[in-house]
Amino acid sequence: MNTFGQFLRLTTFGESHGPAIGGILDGMPPRIHVDKDKVDAMLARRRPGAGGACSSRKESDRIRILSGLTPDGFTLGTPIGFMIANQDARPSDYSDSAGLFRPNHADFTYQQKYGIAASSGGGRSSARETANWVAAGAIALSILNPEGISISAWISGIGPWKADDIYSGQSDRETIGRIAEEARSEGDSVGALVSCRIKGVPAGLGEPVADKLQSRLAAAMMSINAAKSFEYGLGREAAGAYGRETADIPVPDEDTTGGITFATNFSGGIQGGISNGEDIYFSVAFKPTPTLMQPMPTVDRKGRPATLLPRGRHDACVGLRAVPVVEAMASLVIADMLLASRLPLKAQCR
């Protein structure tokens, strides 16, 4: 239950405060060039920023690839094993809370499911795990980019602010920083909306019944810590829409492979579970970081009332760091579906 994908399969391991996290990316076709620097660069985007809104935990993550590549960076077609060291784990930061259930965390549900707890920190439920996903998603981009497929996510809302057009690709760094900093300075946290656009996906990816493209994207996005909603195309507004106003009319277009394009894209690039060649766009809402930097009422593992005192280092803005995670998960899904499609790959050198 730690494996994503069917043709391109990512299996991961690692507790947040153990020696390392890592994974195995299996199913990478042979003869694809992987640029390790690009992987590290995407990991760097996930790293807590210098800004006040984010955790001061230092995660200068670099991927260590243990297998699956030639010395000059070409895939062998064998599984890519990788590790990311937990350089800055400080279990003692968490020791006081070891006996308490942190509100809004997975402490209680882990206790109910496993009956045993990692000695400190969030264990497997920590957002630290998303570093594995970003590393693997960045590797998967090595398949997608040569096909002309690009993936871009951004913050389209945070707390009281929301972009006029959440799919414009425009963000507002200043407002976002201000709102996150305000929350942090009050020991509070705040939610965010992340929007994403995938360009260049060929028509024909996805399966019509059990692995619809939107189903796979939804599953991937709802796997990200703190995600509370997924919507694509018309999204939740679809419930209020009328058919006449939202029909995507096909029109002739000699420049496309299929000979047609669409006058509008209310469908979000997917029809009947299968990509139609238009942009795929979707958004994901993230709840506020559950950890607050203020005393919180709770209970201990015996059910007795207690107070959780703020400790450790945490973001006020889990949504902000989710941007590259959203891109990475989308990358894994699209690459998986591309491989499932049996289309030839431009990226494969001979």
Place this chain on the structure above:
Amino acid sequence: MNTFGQFLRLTTFGESHGPAIGGILDGMPPRIHVDKDKVDAMLARRRPGAGGACSSRKESDRIRILSGLTPDGFTLGTPIGFMIANQDARPSDYSDSAGLFRPNHADFTYQQKYGIAASSGGGRSSARETANWVAAGAIALSILNPEGISISAWISGIGPWKADDIYSGQSDRETIGRIAEEARSEGDSVGALVSCRIKGVPAGLGEPVADKLQSRLAAAMMSINAAKSFEYGLGREAAGAYGRETADIPVPDEDTTGGITFATNFSGGIQGGISNGEDIYFSVAFKPTPTLMQPMPTVDRKGRPATLLPRGRHDACVGLRAVPVVEAMASLVIADMLLASRLPLKAQCR
């Protein structure tokens, strides 16, 4: 790619206008009583209603179970094969449109993916397939109900109307019927919001990384034809929320297995991907029925402009009939997760 689930696996087949659809439900534990009448009753709820808003297509669906049960209705632990006959298929209704891409349908994407088309109707992309899911979901309820788990979905919004509290369980039949009928009478169609509440799920179901309970629910819901969004707990509003106001504080409660309960349920019954014993609630937005009862501009399979004339029988209200489908998909997910949990089943007779 026509299989749902890991421990309880539903594999389906069937085109909308062939002789039958059906499926195999594999993984049902032995010695569970299945009431075939309840299955038919749930299928009946999915059937097009007598109301003006719905298709006049007659689907008096009854399941035919071919294996896996004793004569008195107890599961053998072997796969349950079932069929639902397509009694009222009228391929000729669709013959005029066979050469045209219907706007907002999967005709074009199927063509791009498969390069071949079923001779008539929507083939595998038809919502007819959801009858298979309802049948299987109803069988899966035979595991859940004896455990005290119940699932209930309802319409919480349609077009311009939305319930004040979409999770109250209150609907407004009159308003809903009026809005659907207005759309139908104008040859138009309208979207809808379906909300769902699952009661009685024990704490501990779900996996913390790749098979989070919300991820599996999202994947299942986004598999339903016309679904455009999934949200649970705080949902999309989470993006605008602050942490202090939305923390679910644990409080002692001797009446529960885990010894605690929660003061609020912003989490929607799931924390860290695992159920916490509270109600699970979520909602799904459905777009308007893509088929309109009015002429529509489109192109034919050679990319030449054409006009699609209205034919066949279709709902103006695909969301309305989705209610039992949402329940059925939730049933399949929860039953799968319950079996994955290795908890003993109360339902198994000896």
Place this chain on the structure above:
Amino acid sequence: MNTFGQFLRLTTFGESHGPAIGGILDGMPPRIHVDKDKVDAMLARRRPGAGGACSSRKESDRIRILSGLTPDGFTLGTPIGFMIANQDARPSDYSDSAGLFRPNHADFTYQQKYGIAASSGGGRSSARETANWVAAGAIALSILNPEGISISAWISGIGPWKADDIYSGQSDRETIGRIAEEARSEGDSVGALVSCRIKGVPAGLGEPVADKLQSRLAAAMMSINAAKSFEYGLGREAAGAYGRETADIPVPDEDTTGGITFATNFSGGIQGGISNGEDIYFSVAFKPTPTLMQPMPTVDRKGRPATLLPRGRHDACVGLRAVPVVEAMASLVIADMLLASRLPLKAQCR
């Protein structure tokens, strides 16, 4: 646990004495022609013969295909649902034995696993299930034959007789018939060896670690009722061989795709889990039919000693009818591996 394959997936259902057995073959590429008569012909080869050695049970099996094909027999790329009616079920034949554990059957292990029993016959453990496999394997041949791949199995040993060269493709109908008839006339049963040769498999099929081609073939063959051994290439004799005498030396050969061929084929066409372009050959030993036509000591379901009297209709020669089953299972494995390889298919019409 009733599904074979990864890319071409067969899921089956059906008890031996219910109304029907059947399955869903998912993953067939689109635009492949399937000849239903060939499927029925392969089913006919599995049918009990007129000879004295075989069951007098009448199984005039014909497949009923419910989905996935155009009217003129081309695959749609959607799952192929099929049924085979149980025309000649006579549960009463088995009623006397319902309370006894038949020696060498699965009655006791089913009881231990499921705690419930089908009212009569072998239920799911019956060799009747192999009709599903033959039907699906015959459909899978529609992919393989146009690629130039052929599969042929035959009896290479029975009781005291064994062919001088079990891979010559030569059988001895007269001797085989005589030995089987002798066993039958004494109320006894006899084992058999089935050999198989697959020609035309391109080099490169199979996976090097967890899905080695020989591993998948072994799993498929050991799924067949009564199979007790699998060996390929050198087979069990490998334990007694020396390396110098059994090395397959590569030699130049401009006529092959890879530019080389091999001087010998001790490898059985597979090296490192991957096909090398030579013939793949293997053999499978089947134990004698467990049911004997003579009184047998046993116990009842309460563990009390009892005598099982001969009833029903059974083969003395389960191995004889296994020949098309071996071919069918090989067909499913090779087709699955061919689809996994992402090689283009000659069979796909446009």
Place this chain on the structure above:
Amino acid sequence: MNTFGQFLRLTTFGESHGPAIGGILDGMPPRIHVDKDKVDAMLARRRPGAGGACSSRKESDRIRILSGLTPDGFTLGTPIGFMIANQDARPSDYSDSAGLFRPNHADFTYQQKYGIAASSGGGRSSARETANWVAAGAIALSILNPEGISISAWISGIGPWKADDIYSGQSDRETIGRIAEEARSEGDSVGALVSCRIKGVPAGLGEPVADKLQSRLAAAMMSINAAKSFEYGLGREAAGAYGRETADIPVPDEDTTGGITFATNFSGGIQGGISNGEDIYFSVAFKPTPTLMQPMPTVDRKGRPATLLPRGRHDACVGLRAVPVVEAMASLVIADMLLASRLPLKAQCR
């Protein structure tokens, strides 16, 4: 395609001459004690011996566990990530052969499948990979041993020698050593037969159709490098047997859970794909080590004739080192099936 198992899943990575090999064992239940020393001890049994018959390559393997355990060795229920360093890789030993296809190796088939080669050594096809399996199999024994399940394999044949009763558990170290040494001294290699017995498996493990216990064991054993045959119970001799002589008659036995035992065990502990509570026993034939310490004719990657000169360090006796590998693969299969059975585990502490 580098994953074994369904409930207990082992995914591995690593080329023979890269920095490390390793894997992720996912699905271990929580609260099981894992003794790391026992894992290292089983790895030590796989290590090339001091004897003349084996490779002089030094592999002082020790497992490094990166996740999934508490500091005192109890499983968390999360995936166990592990690594084994390749301490003694000497790529230069292999450099001369980099351009030649080694006879009986996977060099040619990898070239055909992947079109790219690891710069040296056997890459992913090396038997080095089996160290991963032994490590994981040893961890899986932590589930089995507390249930009273034990697994033991031994050499029952080598070259011209074969034990009178291959399932007696008796080996003949002196003869085995002599035959292996003779082959080695002549630059030759020799095959071997490994037999295995599993005691204490409860009745009811295995699935009756697609995951028969013997099918899973066969797949696991035929995954081991150089394995050419698998047989269980009567094995290949079944082809020559008569039913009357080989029926396992059930007899009352109040000491067993099911209330019965069997007078004989020709079935090899499995009936209808499901364990019956008797010992499970099987054997696997291994071909001679393909690498010979003498010049061998071959071709280069352009198909031109060439001579391969002996280099590197290799066993004359791949079968000898396979003994713990056979045990480990059996351990993974039985543990997977035990978890699938949903039986409660004695090993889980609370």
